[in-house]
Amino acid sequence: MDVFKSFKSEKEKTQSVDNFFTPSKPISSPENLRGRNEEIAKILGALTTPGMHCMIYGDRGIGKSSLALSTLEGGKEHEILPEFIFQYRCIKRTSFKDIIEKPAIFIDSSYKANKIESVKKYGARAKLLDLFSVEGSREEKIIIEKEELTANKAASTFQNLDSILLIDEFDVVSDEVKHEVAEFVKQLSDLGSPFKVLIVGIGSDGEALIAGHQSVIRCMHEIKLPRVEDKYLEEIITNGELGLSLNFTPAIKERIIEISSGFPYFTHLLCKESSEQAIRENKQTIDDEVFSKALMQAVKNTEGQLKRCYDKASTSSRTDMYPKILISAAKFNNEQFTVKQWIEQINSDHNIELTYGSMNNYTGKLTKPSRGNVLMLVRRGVYKITDPRMPSYILMCHLAGS
Numbered sequence: 395m396d397v398f399k400s401f402k403s404e405k406e407k408t409q410s411v412d413n414f415f416t417p418s419k420p421i422s423s424p425e426n427l428r429g430r431n432e433e434i435a436k437i438l439g440a441l442t443t444p445g446m447h448c449m450i451y452g453d454r455g456i457g458k459s460s461l462a463l464s465t466l467e468g469g470k471e472h473e474i475l476p477e478f479i480f481q482y483r484c485i486k487r488t489s490f491k492d493i494i495e496k497p498a499i500f501i502d503s504s505y506k507a508n509k510i511e512s513v514k515k516y517g518a519r520a521k522l523l524d525l526f527s528v529e530g531s532r533e534e535k536i537i538i539e540k541e542e543l544t545a546n547k548a549a550s551t552f553q554n555l556d557s558i559l560l561i562d563e564f565d566v567v568s569d570e571v572k573h574e575v576a577e578f579v580k581q582l583s584d585l586g587s588p589f590k591v592l593i594v595g596i597g598s599d600g601e602a603l604i605a606g607h608q609s610v611i612r613c614m615h616e617i618k619l620p621r622v623e624d625k626y627l628e629e630i631i632t633n634g635e636l637g638l639s640l641n642f643t644p645a646i647k648e649r650i651i652e653i654s655s656g657f658p659y660f661t662h663l664l665c666k667e668s669s670e671q672a673i674r675e676n677k678q679t680i681d682d683e684v685f686s687k688a689l690m691q692a693v694k695n696t697e698g699q700l701k702r703c704y705d706k707a708s709t710s711s712r713t714d715m716y717p718k719i720l721i722s723a724a725k726f727n728n729e730q731f732t733v734k735q736w737i738e739q740i741n742s743d744h745n746i747e748l749t750y751g752s753m754n755n756y757t758g759k760l761t762k763p764s765r766g767n768v769l770m771l772v773r774r775g776v777y778k779i780t781d782p783r784m785p786s787y788i789l790m791c792h793l794a795g796s
């Protein structure tokens with residue numbers, strides 16, 4: 395069998411797994427979203443309160459996009475939220491105009507389809523909207539760039555539009571764009587517009603995500619997304635078990651939940667690899683044997699940035715100490731720890747006695763970009779693992795024996 399045929403037959407066998415375990419895709423239907431009822435209610439509350447907008451922030455992989463998408467989907471389905479929802483995922487170079495382009499095009503085409511009504515509604519802005527015409531030639535677009543489409547103008551253009559704009563990955567845009575969006579939201583709020591903005595991004599506090607714009611904070615409901623509780627992670631597993639007619643032994647379930655440490659990303663990743671492995675082997679039960687192979691696959695298929703960072707931190711031609719001290723650091727999960735506590739942990743895990751002097755050498759290196767910035771200095775003598783997902787990945791590598 396050539397590579398294409400074997401790939402295809404393998405893929406067909408394991409395709410159903412993708413209906414239940416989706417590590418690389420946010421969840422967009424509320425029935426697959428676990429343990430977020432409280433947050434859903436808060437978002438719906440904000441988006442249906444005049445003058446209020448909403449912001450979701452938290453760690454990477456915690457489930458921000460899934461929460462936003464599922465809430466909007468469910469809200470639309472139950473006619474709580476408006477029918478028209480626009481989405482924009484930011485990249486570094488994103489400009490304010492990129493963010494508001496979709497609703498602008500939407501208004502423009504309705505203006506074309508029903509001239510009289512829209513002229514009445516949006517007549518005064520016809521000129522501005524023309525600038526966003528889908529058919530606009532490249533030359534026209536360049537003219538748009540020169541034209542100043544301010545946050546103020548955009549807000550008054552959208553003020554009658556009953557709709558929601560989801561702006562995801564907002565953390566990556568420049569402070570200048572954050573400022574414009576903040577101004578835009580504040581204007582919408584002052585105008586009492588039904589046009590609502592839902593901002594989503596990585597951050598440890600809401601103020602940082604919006605670059606400290608105090609004026610907008612008053613009209614922004616902030617939701618800090620916590621880790622998913624273990625009982626809900628278990629529901630992700632049992633839901634897949636039922637749907638795929640597979641079963642995970644209780645010990646393996648516990649292991650998966652332990653590794654996940656509240657990050658549904660790892661639950662989905664480990665369950666996907668386990669299920670695919672079981673299906674390939676024509677087995678119904680995910681036992682230790684299936685799971686140990688799945689673990690190796692999961693380590694290989696983990697999201698790139700995490701993997702690269704760990705590789706930089708752990709690889710050394712001179713010593714095999716790095717993976718050892720890293721697994722001990724991972725035991726503190728995302729809590730900060732002192733060098734003294736770390737030395738004790740290393741001693742109890744590996745029976746190795748390290749001196750403060752040698753720890754100095756390791757901490758010096760592990761806080762540098764050349765070693766993936768895996769550690770960060772909290773204050774003198776106190777450290778923390780930088781990426782909150784890293785302890786899960788380190789544990790996975792450790793259990794996979796790599």
Ligand SMILES: Nc1ncnc2c1ncn2[C@@H]1O[C@H](COP(=O)(O)OP(=O)(O)O)[C@@H](O)[C@H]1O
Pocket residue numbers: 416417418419420421426427428429430453454455456457458459460461622630657658659662
């Ligand atoms: N509440 C949840 N219940 C079940 N799975 C979830 C939940 N939240 C997120 N996931 C899964 O976790 C992974 C990461 O979610 P995602 O929304 O992309 O995170 P973020 O946007 O915070 O980086 C995805 O595989 C998604 O399917």
Ligand SMILES: [Mg+2]
Pocket residue numbers: 420458459460562563
């Ligand atoms: Mg996301």
